[in-house]
Amino acid sequence: MKASRVAGTLGLTAALVLTGTLPAFGAVSNPVSEKQVVTSTVEKPDSNPVMAKISKDAAIKLVKALVDIPVDFKLTNSRYEPTGWQTDNGSWNLNFERIVKERYSSINVAVDAETGKLISYYLNNNELDKKVTYPPKVDLLKAKEIANQLLLKMNPDVAASVVYNDSYDKLFRVPLQGQVRYSLRFDRSVNGVKYPADGISFEIDGDGQMVSYNYSWHVSRKFASAVPVIKQDQALDTYKVKNKPFLQYIVVTPPGGKSQIALSYSLLTNPLDAATGEMISPYYMFNPGSLKTITEKPLAAKPVAGKDITEDQAVAIAKKLVVIPAGAVLQNPGFTEYQDTASIDGTRATWEISWRVGKENDKDKVYYRAAVNAKTGELVSYSYDNQKLWQPLTTAEEKIRITDEKAQLAVEEFLKKVLPQYSNELAIVKPSISNSKFGMGSTSRTMYFDVRRIIGGISTEMDSVSVSIDLLKGTVVNYYSNISAYKYPTVPNKTIELAKAQDLLLAPYTLELQYYDDQINDRVYFDSNYKKDLAPAKLAYMLQASYYDNVYLDAETGNWRKRDTGEVTIPGKVVVTDIAEHPAQRELQLMVDYQAxxxxxxKVNPEQVITRGEFIKMLVITLNGGNYYPYFSSERSNSYKDVKNDSALFGYVESAVDAGILDRSSEVLDPDGKMNREEMAQLIVRALGFDKLANQAGLFNLDTMDAGAVKLKGQAAIVLSLGIMSKSNGSYFMPANEVTRAEAAVAFFHFLEVRPTMQSSSLQNNYRY
Known part of the structure; x- marks a missing residue:
C-alpha cells in the first residue's frame, strides 16, 4: 500500500498550479445559526419568517410552476436562510424525496425569498431499470440548444446579459458512456466584459433532461470602468515580467510502482490587474519557494532507521515533546504497520498513543492523542480533544486572545522542538482570514497554520506539516507531520532556461479580460457585513486554458511528462494525419482521444495489425471511461513472465487479470503477438461477463460457413449476434484472421453500444464531459 497525505498543497494540471476565479456557481450556502433556520419534515401550514417577502407556501408553488416536480416526490424538508451567496437575498431551500423499492431519489431546489427566482435545482433520479443508450441520445450540440432554450424560458430578463462560456467546448471529448452530463455555462457580461462570479449554468443528461441548474446574480454588485489601463496587446508581456516559473519537487510513479522524485517547473495562474499591471495574489496562490524557512541550518541531524522503538520508548518520546497533564491515564497504545514508498525502508510503522483526563463516563473527559514513528522516533501527530475548542470566542475572550504574530511564533518554537532536524526546510504560510473565523464574524478558538517543506529554495509537493494553535493559551492543540523519506537531491541538476520554461508553461493559455473579485472568497462566509464596503469588481487578465492534461514540465529536459507515470508525452488534443476519410475515422478518433x-x-496506422498488449490496453481504458492508468504497488507480482512490473503494459494487464478478462492458464501472455478475431471475440465476451455462458456446450449455434474451424463457438456467436463483430465475406467468421487497429476500434465502438443493453440494472456512474 502506498500512503500519501497532502496537507495544504496545490495540485498540478498542465504543470500549472491551478486556481483562479471565484466559484462561479457555488451551491454552498452560508453557515447559519440554529435560530436562523426553519425546518420541517412534511408540508405544514405556512410559517413565514418576518424577514421573508415570499412565504414558504408561496415558494413551493413557485417551484412547482418553474420546474417539474413529479407527484410521487414529497416535500420532506424546508429551510429558510436569511443570507445568500448566489443572490443578494435570503432563500427558501426545499427538498423533495421519493423512495421506490428501496431506491432513493431526490430533488433539491432553492428560491430567492425576495424575487421568487429559481436559484438552484438538483435532480437525483435513481429510477429502477432506467435504459441507457450509447451513443447518448443527445450530443453536445443538442445539449447546448436545450440549454439556450431553458435560458430564454427561465431567465428572459437577463438572457441578453450573459455570454456562453466556450471553454467547455474546447475541452470536450465524445463520451465513452451513455449516461453522461453536459455541463454548460453562461457568464454574466457587464459592459461587454465577462464577470464569471455571476452567471447561469445547466447540466443536461444524455436523454436531454435538465438534471441541475444554478443561478448566481448579484444586482447590487458594482463594477469598475470597462476600459483597462493595460491593453490586450500589452498583457502577455506584462504577465511574463510579473509572473515567473518556479522549481518544484514532485512525486511520480513509473510503471513498477516505485515512486520517485522529479524536478518540475510550475507557474502560478494569478490574475493580472489590468489597471496596475501587478499580479493579484490571493493567500492561496503563492510561490512556495519564496517562503522563508524557520532557521538557516538544521537544529539536529536527520533520523535514520535503526532498531525499532518500543512501546515504552514511544510513550516517553511523546511525553517529552508535548504536554500531557499529570494524572492523565494512559490508554492501550496501538501499533500499525504498512507498506509506504515514502518511508525510509518502504514500511511505515507507528505507535498510536492516547491519554484520558477524567473518568471514562465523565461527559467532560478529555483525550490527548499522539503518534510516534516506530522507525525514527519522530512525532507524527498530536491532538487535544476538547469540545470547547469548537466554540467561538466570546466578546470578552476576543479582547485577550493572542495576536496572529504570537500564534505564528508559537508554531515556530513548537516545530523547532518536535522537528529540529527539518527546521531549515520548514516554512510557515501566512494564514488567511478564514483560518480563525467561524462564520458571521465570530472568531474561532484556534488558528490553523500550513507549513511547507523547502529544500535548497525548491518547494516540495507532498511534504508538509499542519499545526493549530489555541488563541487563548497559545498552545498547540493539533499537529500532523507529512514529512516523507524520499531522497531529494542535495544540489539540483542543470535545468532549462527560465524563459523557455515560461513559454512552454504558457503555451496552452490565452489571457482574457474579465471582471474579478478577490474580496468575496473569505468574507462572504465569515463577515456578515461584507457587502457594505465591497470595492467595485476590477478588471483583470485571466489565464484561459485550451486544454487540461495531467502532465508536468520536466525542468531538466523541457519535455512534457505524464503526471502519474513520468512518461514523455505531448499535451493537448492528439492530431492524427492518416485517418481522414477512413471508414473507421470516428471510431479511431474516439480511441485516440482517450489515449487508448x-x-x-x-500517425495511428489504422491498417496495422494490433498486438495483444495494445488490445488489452484499449479494452481496459474503454471499460473505465477513458484516460485510465491502473496503479499497482511495487509489491504486486506479475501474472505473466513476459509482462514485468516495469512494463508500460503492466497496469493494464494486471487490471484485466483482476477483472477476469485474462486468465492465468499460461505463464506467458506474448503482449507483442498479433491479435486474431477469435481471441478478440473471447476477450470482449469476457468483458461483457458472458464467458461462462459462452462455454456451455451446444447452447449457441454459430451460423457461419467455417464454424468447424472455430474453437470458441459460443464467443463467436455472441459477438456476431450482438453486432459487435461482423462476418467476413458474408458467411465466414475467419477466426485466425489478424485484427487491424481500425477493426479493433470499430469492435470497441459496437461494444460500447451493446454494453448498456446488457446491464441488469441502470448504470450508477454519471460521467461529465
Missing amino acids: LDVKDG
Whole structure:
C-alpha cells in the first residue's frame, strides 16, 4: 500500500498550479445559526419568517410552476436562510424525496425569498431499470440548444446579459458512456466584459433532461470602468515580467510502482490587474519557494532507521515533546504497520498513543492523542480533544486572545522542538482570514497554520506539516507531520532556461479580460457585513486554458511528462494525419482521444495489425471511461513472465487479470503477438461477463460457413449476434484472421453500444464531459 497525505498543497494540471476565479456557481450556502433556520419534515401550514417577502407556501408553488416536480416526490424538508451567496437575498431551500423499492431519489431546489427566482435545482433520479443508450441520445450540440432554450424560458430578463462560456467546448471529448452530463455555462457580461462570479449554468443528461441548474446574480454588485489601463496587446508581456516559473519537487510513479522524485517547473495562474499591471495574489496562490524557512541550518541531524522503538520508548518520546497533564491515564497504545514508498525502508510503522483526563463516563473527559514513528522516533501527530475548542470566542475572550504574530511564533518554537532536524526546510504560510473565523464574524478558538517543506529554495509537493494553535493559551492543540523519506537531491541538476520554461508553461493559455473579485472568497462566509464596503469588481487578465492534461514540465529536459507515470508525452488534443476519410475515422478518433491507441509521428496506422498488449490496453481504458492508468504497488507480482512490473503494459494487464478478462492458464501472455478475431471475440465476451455462458456446450449455434474451424463457438456467436463483430465475406467468421487497429476500434465502438443493453440494472456512474 502506498500512503500519501497532502496537507495544504496545490495540485498540478498542465504543470500549472491551478486556481483562479471565484466559484462561479457555488451551491454552498452560508453557515447559519440554529435560530436562523426553519425546518420541517412534511408540508405544514405556512410559517413565514418576518424577514421573508415570499412565504414558504408561496415558494413551493413557485417551484412547482418553474420546474417539474413529479407527484410521487414529497416535500420532506424546508429551510429558510436569511443570507445568500448566489443572490443578494435570503432563500427558501426545499427538498423533495421519493423512495421506490428501496431506491432513493431526490430533488433539491432553492428560491430567492425576495424575487421568487429559481436559484438552484438538483435532480437525483435513481429510477429502477432506467435504459441507457450509447451513443447518448443527445450530443453536445443538442445539449447546448436545450440549454439556450431553458435560458430564454427561465431567465428572459437577463438572457441578453450573459455570454456562453466556450471553454467547455474546447475541452470536450465524445463520451465513452451513455449516461453522461453536459455541463454548460453562461457568464454574466457587464459592459461587454465577462464577470464569471455571476452567471447561469445547466447540466443536461444524455436523454436531454435538465438534471441541475444554478443561478448566481448579484444586482447590487458594482463594477469598475470597462476600459483597462493595460491593453490586450500589452498583457502577455506584462504577465511574463510579473509572473515567473518556479522549481518544484514532485512525486511520480513509473510503471513498477516505485515512486520517485522529479524536478518540475510550475507557474502560478494569478490574475493580472489590468489597471496596475501587478499580479493579484490571493493567500492561496503563492510561490512556495519564496517562503522563508524557520532557521538557516538544521537544529539536529536527520533520523535514520535503526532498531525499532518500543512501546515504552514511544510513550516517553511523546511525553517529552508535548504536554500531557499529570494524572492523565494512559490508554492501550496501538501499533500499525504498512507498506509506504515514502518511508525510509518502504514500511511505515507507528505507535498510536492516547491519554484520558477524567473518568471514562465523565461527559467532560478529555483525550490527548499522539503518534510516534516506530522507525525514527519522530512525532507524527498530536491532538487535544476538547469540545470547547469548537466554540467561538466570546466578546470578552476576543479582547485577550493572542495576536496572529504570537500564534505564528508559537508554531515556530513548537516545530523547532518536535522537528529540529527539518527546521531549515520548514516554512510557515501566512494564514488567511478564514483560518480563525467561524462564520458571521465570530472568531474561532484556534488558528490553523500550513507549513511547507523547502529544500535548497525548491518547494516540495507532498511534504508538509499542519499545526493549530489555541488563541487563548497559545498552545498547540493539533499537529500532523507529512514529512516523507524520499531522497531529494542535495544540489539540483542543470535545468532549462527560465524563459523557455515560461513559454512552454504558457503555451496552452490565452489571457482574457474579465471582471474579478478577490474580496468575496473569505468574507462572504465569515463577515456578515461584507457587502457594505465591497470595492467595485476590477478588471483583470485571466489565464484561459485550451486544454487540461495531467502532465508536468520536466525542468531538466523541457519535455512534457505524464503526471502519474513520468512518461514523455505531448499535451493537448492528439492530431492524427492518416485517418481522414477512413471508414473507421470516428471510431479511431474516439480511441485516440482517450489515449487508448498510441500515435507515433502523427500517425495511428489504422491498417496495422494490433498486438495483444495494445488490445488489452484499449479494452481496459474503454471499460473505465477513458484516460485510465491502473496503479499497482511495487509489491504486486506479475501474472505473466513476459509482462514485468516495469512494463508500460503492466497496469493494464494486471487490471484485466483482476477483472477476469485474462486468465492465468499460461505463464506467458506474448503482449507483442498479433491479435486474431477469435481471441478478440473471447476477450470482449469476457468483458461483457458472458464467458461462462459462452462455454456451455451446444447452447449457441454459430451460423457461419467455417464454424468447424472455430474453437470458441459460443464467443463467436455472441459477438456476431450482438453486432459487435461482423462476418467476413458474408458467411465466414475467419477466426485466425489478424485484427487491424481500425477493426479493433470499430469492435470497441459496437461494444460500447451493446454494453448498456446488457446491464441488469441502470448504470450508477454519471460521467461529465
